Amino acid sequence: MPIEQISGCIACKACIESCPTDVIQLDKRTNKAVIAYPEDCQICHLCRLNCPVGAITISPDKTIPVMVSWR
Amino acid sequence: MQDNIELSRRQFIGVAGGVIGASALASIPLGAETIENPSDTQASDFTIENQHTDVLVIGGGMAGLFCAVKAHDAGAKVMLVSKGRVGSSGLTPFAKGIFCYDKATSEVSIDEFVAQVSESAIQTNNPVFTRQLALHSYDRVQELKQWGFFDSALCNTSFMRPINERNIPVSERIMITHLLKDKGRVVGASGFSLNEKKIIHFHSKSVVLCTGSGGFKPSGFPVCDLSHDGTIMAYKAGAKVTGKEWNDGHPGSAENSGSCYDNWRGQIEEKPGLTGVQVNHHLGVDSNYQAYTQGAPVTMGPGSAPNQAGTSNVTYPQGPYTPTAFRETDKPKPPPQESGILSMFRSKGHDGPPGMGGEQVGGSTAGMAIHKSEGLVPIDEAGLSTLPGLYAAGDALGSYMSGGIYTQIGSSLAGSAVQGAISGEAAAKASLALEIDAVSQASLEQIEHQILAPMLRKKGYSPAWVTQVLQGIMIPNFVLYVKKESLLSAAMAYISELRDHHVPMLMADDLHKLRLAHETENMIITAEMKLKASIMRKESRCSHYRLDYPDIDYENWQAWINIYQDQDGSMQFEKQAFDAWPNFA
Ligand SMILES: Cc1cc2nc3c(=O)[nH]c(=O)nc-3n(C[C@H](O)[C@H](O)[C@H](O)COP(=O)(O)OP(=O)(O)OC[C@H]3O[C@@H](n4cnc5c(N)ncnc54)[C@H](O)[C@@H]3O)c2cc1C
Numbered sequence: 101m102p103i104e105q106i107s108g109c110i111a112c113k114a115c116i117e118s119c120p121t122d123v124i125q126l127d128k129r130t131n132k133a134v135i136a137y138p139e140d141c142q143i144c145h146l147c148r149l150n151c152p153v154g155a156i157t158i159s160p161d162k163t164i165p166v167m168v169s170w171r
Numbered sequence: 172m173q174d175n176i177e178l179s180r181r182q183f184i185g186v187a188g189g190v191i192g193a194s195a196l197a198s199i200p201l202g203a204e205t206i207e208n209p210s211d212t213q214a215s216d217f218t219i220e221n222q223h224t225d226v227l228v229i230g231g232g233m234a235g236l237f238c239a240v241k242a243h244d245a246g247a248k249v250m251l252v253s254k255g256r257v258g259s260s261g262l263t264p265f266a267k268g269i270f271c272y273d274k275a276t277s278e279v280s281i282d283e284f285v286a287q288v289s290e291s292a293i294q295t296n297n298p299v300f301t302r303q304l305a306l307h308s309y310d311r312v313q314e315l316k317q318w319g320f321f322d323s324a325l326c327n328t329s330f331m332r333p334i335n336e337r338n339i340p341v342s343e344r345i346m347i348t349h350l351l352k353d354k355g356r357v358v359g360a361s362g363f364s365l366n367e368k369k370i371i372h373f374h375s376k377s378v379v380l381c382t383g384s385g386g387f388k389p390s391g392f393p394v395c396d397l398s399h400d401g402t403i404m405a406y407k408a409g410a411k412v413t414g415k416e417w418n419d420g421h422p423g424s425a426e427n428s429g430s431c432y433d434n435w436r437g438q439i440e441e442k443p444g445l446t447g448v449q450v451n452h453h454l455g456v457d458s459n460y461q462a463y464t465q466g467a468p469v470t471m472g473p474g475s476a477p478n479q480a481g482t483s484n485v486t487y488p489q490g491p492y493t494p495t496a497f498r499e500t501d502k503p504k505p506p507p508q509e510s511g512i513l514s515m516f517r518s519k520g521h522d523g524p525p526g527m528g529g530e531q532v533g534g535s536t537a538g539m540a541i542h543k544s545e546g547l548v549p550i551d552e553a554g555l556s557t558l559p560g561l562y563a564a565g566d567a568l569g570s571y572m573s574g575g576i577y578t579q580i581g582s583s584l585a586g587s588a589v590q591g592a593i594s595g596e597a598a599a600k601a602s603l604a605l606e607i608d609a610v611s612q613a614s615l616e617q618i619e620h621q622i623l624a625p626m627l628r629k630k631g632y633s634p635a636w637v638t639q640v641l642q643g644i645m646i647p648n649f650v651l652y653v654k655k656e657s658l659l660s661a662a663m664a665y666i667s668e669l670r671d672h673h674v675p676m677l678m679a680d681d682l683h684k685l686r687l688a689h690e691t692e693n694m695i696i697t698a699e700m701k702l703k704a705s706i707m708r709k710e711s712r713c714s715h716y717r718l719d720y721p722d723i724d725y726e727n728w729q730a731w732i733n734i735y736q737d738q739d740g741s742m743q744f745e746k747q748a749f750d751a752w753p754n755f756a
Contacts, residue, residue: 102429117343118327120260120396122365122683137683139635142395143430145439146259149325162429166390167642169534169652170462170469171425 102141102162108155109133115147115156123147139163205630210680212626217368219619222342224250225602227360227373228595229347229401230381231257233266233584234565236330237311237591238379238598243337247599251334252342252362252373254382254686255396258326261383262542262566263584265393265431265439268446270581271312272305279448281305287450291497292574293712294729294749299552300543300572303593304586311588312445324440345371346686347400349618350378350408350561351610357408357560358607361618365682370619374610376602379554379594380405380563381587384545386538387642387694391423391434394539398690399697401567405547406696409756411557411733413569413747414545415700416708416715417576418652420456422469423535434535446581452497454541454577455714459533459652460490468530488721491711537646538697541714542583543572548733550752553597554590557735557756562598564590571731575713625688631678634687637669638694644669645698654705655719663702669695699742704732707744 103123106115109132116124116133124147125136135141141158148156226242228235231253239251251257258264272284279287285301315321319329334341347362351372359374382401386394402412427433462469464487539545547556547563549570554562565587572586573579625631644665645651650658674692679685710724711717730746735756737743747753 117256118259120255120264120393122255122344122396122686125683140395140683140687142393143432144265144393145432145437146264146325149440150259150327158432160427160430160433162390162427164639166429167534167537167639167646168390168423168428168532169459169537169646169648170467171532 102138102143103135103147103156103158105157106133106135106155107157108153110153110155112152114150114152118146118150120144120146205632205676206678208629208631208678208680210626212368212680214619214623214627217363217370217619217623220369220371221374222250222371223374224248225376226250226595226598227252227375227378228381229253229360229378230261230383230565230567231255231330231341231343232261232263232381232383232565232587234383234567234587234591235381236334237588238381238564238595239339240333240337240595241592242379242595242599243339245596245599247602249599250340250342250373250375252345252347252360254344254346254365254400256327256343257334257341258330260396262394262397263587264326265435266584267438267441267443268581268584269312269315269443269588270304270308270447270579270585271445272308272448274309277448284448284450288573288578290494291450291452291578292576293494293723294574295544295571295576295713295731296574296578297571297749300570300586300590303552304572304582304589307589307592308585311585311592315588321443324442342371346689347382348404348622348689350404351614351618352408353608353610355559356607357558358610360404361615361622363622363682363685365686368682370622372610372615372618374607376605376607377560377562377598379598380547380561380567381565381591382567384539384542384566385693385697386536387645387698388638389534389537389539389642389646390429391431391535392421392539393431394536398693399545400690400693401563402546403693403696405556405558405561405563406734406736408561409558409736410561411548411735411753411756412546412700413548413731413733414540414571415697415734416704416732417540417544418456418714419536419539419541420454420459420652420714421535422458422531422533425468425530425532428532428535446579449580450497450578451580452493452576452578455491456652456716457491458531459648460716462533463648463653464490467532488718490721491714491716492723533648533652534646537642537651538694538701541573541575541577542566543568543570543586544575545569548747548753550754552593554594555597557753559755560601562594564594568594569731575715623685625677625679626685628676628678631676632673634677634679634684634691637673637677637691638687641666641669641691641694641698645701651701652716654715654717656706659702659706663699663706666695666698666702670699700734703742703744704734707732
């Protein structure tokens with residue numbers, strides 16, 4: 101998993117706004133940030149760095165194997 | 172010899188087919204079949220909003236920031252709209268070294284700097300933009316200092332300071348997809364919100380595209396939010412674009428190659444610093460060539476001799492050419508720098524430049540060219556495009572500030588600041604005293620229909636699957652980086668299938684996927700541009716390498732390639748001499 105977990109969200113939306121690839125959405129029911137599209141996470145860590153309460157955990161693994169030009 | 176190194180068309184289909192199969196199957200079994208759209212969205216679910224301004228700035232990176240500020244200061248009413256957050260989208264948040272030419276301390280004159288860049292770039296640079304970078308970088312850096320850019324690793328706060336001081340309205344999380352045109356002039360742009368079901372038409376007197384570059388959503392380089400949207404909407408509106416044969420050659424790490432953060436060794440957490448004149452010739456396709464001829468693992472380095480004995484018994488051409496003055500193996504190592512970005516790379520935890528440690532893989536930036544080489548064709552030094560009313564700046568402008576190869580660390584960020592400021596001021600001045608007619612309701616409705624089409628389709632293809640197929644076709648080393656006609660043409664056969672058959676059936680069931688659908692279409696058009704421009708440029712130079720034309724052709728190729736759409740909607744290509752500017756389209 102790239103972005104793995106949001107735990108202790110205070111609903112400030114900083115992660116939603118600072119994610120360039122639109123991975124995180126606001127759950128309208130709970131008014132909390134949820135990981136909606138983990139497959140589109142580029143693992144840049146902008147969400148984690150913008151979170152004021154350190155709620156976000158990220159791992160370096162990609163959910164889908166990535167296509168590289170050589171290996 | 173040639174026979175040995177050329178794969179037949181049939182073999183290509185086998186290889187690429189395998190790749191596509193593997194990656195597609197990983198997430199979507201039987202992806203090639205159309206799927207049904209679970210959403211029952213109607214066009215009437217969307218609200219329509221109209222906004223009016225003088226200068227519309229699209230893009231919230233370094234170029235967009237300076238463009239909005241300087242357009243405002245030149246007396247125009249300005250709006251800034253961006254797909255992501257200002258200073259937290261595009262490439263800008265990840266760049267940490269900014270070039271600053273300080274004439275008081277520099278040992279090199281501006282003339283010498285421009286001459287050195289031209290020598291390294293083998294004349295592919297436009298010296299007007301190279302000079303402009305050096306002339307203006309100092310002033311832009313001073314402004315960034317005042318705004319607090321150098322005091323934080325994150326740049327949203329410092330970027331918003333001058334914008335808020337001027338009360339410039341900002342709309343974030345809006346994906347612009349179309350340019351508005353009236354009587355041949357660009358008079359605004361349209362797009363949709365990523366937050367709510369809303370289409371917005373921005374009516375303006377001029378538009379500046381600060382939309383950055385793009386790629387094929389590759390691994391390990393934070394460019395996955397960009398898909399050359401600005402370039403493609405401008406191309407569709409009739410502007411000329413350029414630079415598609417060049418390639419950024421950043422490698423990625425084999426370990427966790429999908430992680431931008433780890434590839435760049437946490438560089439994003441560092442504060443920015445300055446770079447001074449040090450012209451080089453780097454990050455073209457050397458390592459791709461080395462991997463192609465000898466196999467992996469590859470050690471990176473400009474000037475490393477690529478044609479050594481490998482496992483293959485085929486004799487290959489010498490590989491990408493580095494001008495003598497810039498071969499690092501011939502020169503003593505520069506003294507260690509105690510400050511700025513170079514010291515940061517050497518600090519504990521970095522172990523060398525980011526993205527270049529351990530075993531490497533290729534394609535980290537696949538689909539992106541050298542910064543500033545690709546984008547809209549300028550007709551003047553302010554970034555006015557071949558369409559009246561439409562400007563571009565930064566990575567969205569094919570200014571050839573550095574040419575078809577990287578020539579100066581830090582110049583990409585500084586170049587976006589410099590060009591943003593100049594284009595903003597020019598767009599503002601051109602808008603004063605200009606009266607614009609309203610765009611017809613019929614054209615707005617047509618655009619609304621095109622924006623929503625993927626959401627209204629009941630059956631079709633998911634953008635994720637089409638993107639994976641595209642990656643399987645375009646990213647292999649033997650297509651994108653080490654080029655030859657047979658493989659470029661074979662890849663083009665696949666791409667034309669995606670263009671003609673799959674693009675019209677791209678489907679989305681929510682706003683996120685609507686964004687992906689439009690991005691996927693833009694990437695497919697970009698792929699066509701890259702393949703056809705690469706076929707046309709029958710020589711090798713800088714970051715464009717042709718195995719079947721391995722030498723520089725000074726006689727026929729002192730020229731850039733411009734790309735435009737003809738009346739029938741097909742893609743056309745023309746040469747433009749290095750020393751000439753085009754006119755309005
Ligand atoms: C990891 C990394 C390291 C780098 N290091 C350096 C360095 O040390 N020094 C250096 O000089 N350069 C470096 N660069 C390059 C540099 O970051 C870029 O050249 C520069 O930041 C480009 O700025 P820009 O404003 O032109 O475009 P970008 O910063 O890419 O901004 C583009 C903007 O356009 C918006 N946008 C795109 N499409 C749309 C659309 N359809 N609708 C609305 N908005 C849209 C995006 O949301 C974004 O806000 C690096 C880049 C990366 C990724």
